[in-house]
Amino acid sequence: MSKSTNVVELTPPVEQSQTRFVTLAGNPNSGKTSLFNALTGAYQHVGNYAGVTVERKEGLRRHDGLDLRIVDLPGTYSLATNSLEERIARDVLVTESPDVTVSVVDASNLERNLYLTVQLLELGLPVVVALNMVDVARSRGADFDVDKLSKLLRSPVVRTVARRGEGVRDLLEAIVERSTFPAPSEFHVEYGPDLEREIARLDGLLAVANPGLAPIPRRGLAVALLEGVDTHRTRGLGAGLLRAAEEAGSRVERLLGDPPDLLIAERRHGAAAGLARQVTVRSTLARRDVTDLIDRVLVNRVLGIPIFLATMYAVFHVTFTVAERPMEWIELGFARLGEAVGGSLPLGSQSVLHSLLVDGIIGGVGGVLVFLPNIVLLFLAISLLEDSGYMARAAFVMDRVMKTVGLHGKSFIPMLLGFGCSIPAIMATRTIESRRARMTTMMVIPLMSCSARLPIYALIIPAFFAAHARAWVLWIIYLTGIALAMLCAWLLRRTLFAGEGLPFLMELPPYRAPTLRSIARHVVERSWLYVQKAGTIILGISIVMWALATFPRLDPVAWAADSGVAVQDLDDDRLASARLDHSLAGRIGHAMEPLVAPMGFDWKIGTALVGAFAAKEVFVAQLGIVYSVASPDETGAAFLRERLRADYSPLVGFCIMLFALIATPCMATVAVVRRESGSWGWAAFQFLGLTALAWVVTVIVFQTGTALGLGV
């Protein structure tokens, strides 16, 4: 088959541009994204759909001299409901008229997946069916007559195992071949005499209103009208047609006792079931599959919650302990680099360039990159949970809890992602259909301790707590964040975002062994995002912070004369602290002192917290600069910890973490919230609200702790 398509390619019957536009449509968990990755390799671009924040993944693939521009549509079960994803998918399919749409079908769940395929075909799109995960289906005892399915759907069908890259070449051949003869598919569902009569009537009206429309998409549009689906195209139709559709709908309901959308869905399911039955050659689908056996344990009535909590604890334990060794290496590397750069420059600590390079740039970036191992490991754990299918079980186990605060179990997943980074987490809230539930989730997500806060904990916990207690302290911090998030969500759902709940309804995908490739891709993608952030925003802020801590510069002789200290008595430490006092950072810190004093903080921490407002990880870099500017000969986290231990009590250490956990999301989060909520108002509300909450909680903890004598 592949040979013959090559021949066709040499003499294309249709002369067209050398670029073809291909879309990938499929159910969530159908392996659509794996297939997209297998098709496009590294040539991907992740952007957003105009005006909304649903991710638009686009990739390029060259095949047989053709450039295939491939877009991964949002995963949907249907094209008929009006959720954001489905509307976007539908609009891309209708307005951008792809040359070929690949319908990604999970072969192990053929019937349910064909329901979407049927809808794609009804839109009159040139479709290629990728019968994906045939390996899973086969292991469950099902095999398929691909030729028959192809004949029934009047579209090419290709077997694939996207996770292993199998069948991708055949799929590319089929895409190229299908795009060479871009006739619409002729498949359609028979809706029975009563519905067909109404469809024909609407079809006739459409033909009059829009003579340019070809018969097949026109029929699809007529069906969509009868269903009451809101599409880009139905929106553009005249009021007369919409009224005609409404009347047709009520006629059907009077006649058959059910609304047309239900009847149409029934017929489509019937068609999908019929197709699946006809092409399934052998099916002894074992009812008690592996997934079921695993679930008997993992979401067990007794074990479900302990397993969930243990999983969370294990994730954080691994993130914290396994990362220690590589972190030491990176620390050492940056210290050496600082020495090397410092050594190659003209001597003298007065040199501004030397200070900028060693303290500002190398110190600042190094202080952030050193925590990369933490972040890589955390994302590794999160991708493992996501890819294996446990994430959905977490939502299943935790929904009862989320329900009490008026949220959806689905809110749990973005909140869990919040442990990685608030930015993707806030973007993930788009899977929540109700705006109220979505806004609530968005508002409390920053309370889920993101990985950028991990550097703060990683700096402070070892400084103040014994090795055996460290994981527990970290665990308590995370749990505090969760508890506060719940409390805030409950309050918000009762006040600002009061209103009815939403269907929970969610699929629990089969467990799958995550592949190395997809895990690696996830981890690299997300870690790179962190590094990019570190490289640009944080470097910039680090330099600003360095400048704040360096200027205005202090003249030691004049200072000594002013304060009456003999010049020969000046030691480095006194001079260093004097420099800090004199700098802008010191002045801001001092000005803030009365505000942060009730939390047990002094001006140095205050100064570092100003940095954390810009980005959480800057807290550490800033503290490092503040101290290394004071004593430029010593760098590194170990030294910083020593100084912290000398200056503060464990209670203050805990309060620093608590404040950093709750207070003000980072600038990037504020920007994303503004974009997702559509207003600066909500972003400002979140910013100020969380900061106020952080202050109140930390003051209470510090004052209570001091009163109980815990601050020693």
Place this chain on the structure above:
Amino acid sequence: MTAAALSASLEDYLEAIYHIVRDKRAARPKDISQYLDVCSSSVTGALKALAERNLVNYAPYDIVTLTRAGEVAARDVVRRHESLREFFIKVLAADPGLAEQAACKMEHEIPPELVDRCIRFVEFVEMCPRGDTGLLEGFRLHLEQGCRPRCFDTCDREPQLPVVQDDGAGPEGGHGRVTLADLQPDQTAVVKRVQGEGTLRRRLMDLGIIAGTSVTMERTAPLGDPLEFLVRGAHLSLRREEASAVQVDVIR
């Protein structure tokens, strides 16, 4: 009907000609002898016999086509053959090769009424919402693994079949309104009616929970809510209040 008087072997010839003509528009005696694996002299004899009954257009050394009556007779044979094979494979879960052989032999003898019954039965099992695939799959499991309690989940459906007629408007009293939320783990039910407001109903529909679908309750979440169901081969989770919007008939 002329075909009724035909011998088994003549029916085979008729069937062979039908298939060849469908593929190639016309049949040559050579094609027929190849198709049936017989010698050319018997083909000639059979063609003469068929031509006498006015079922084929035949002249020596010329191509063979079916007459109108011949086509009707041939279709009937083909239909019997295919329905039987279908019945053996689909209902009795027989090996396709064996089914083909048996159909070849039985097609000549079986009374048309019984063929009709077989067809109707396949139709019924496939179309009837209560039958679902579960019935046939259950039978297949039964053959493979001997009888296990699970087989009878499906066997038990039969006596309840008439319930289909009383749809929705049935009395609230009697044995009460049963919904998905009332199911116990491992209980299976068939969806009778989906209530609830727009978004929920639409979602349920898209995930395949519509009248006639069989749903098995899998388990309850550790905190008592939500519930997990097996629907069309997929595991879905619903909250109790959502599940209570779906009226069902318990099967087992």
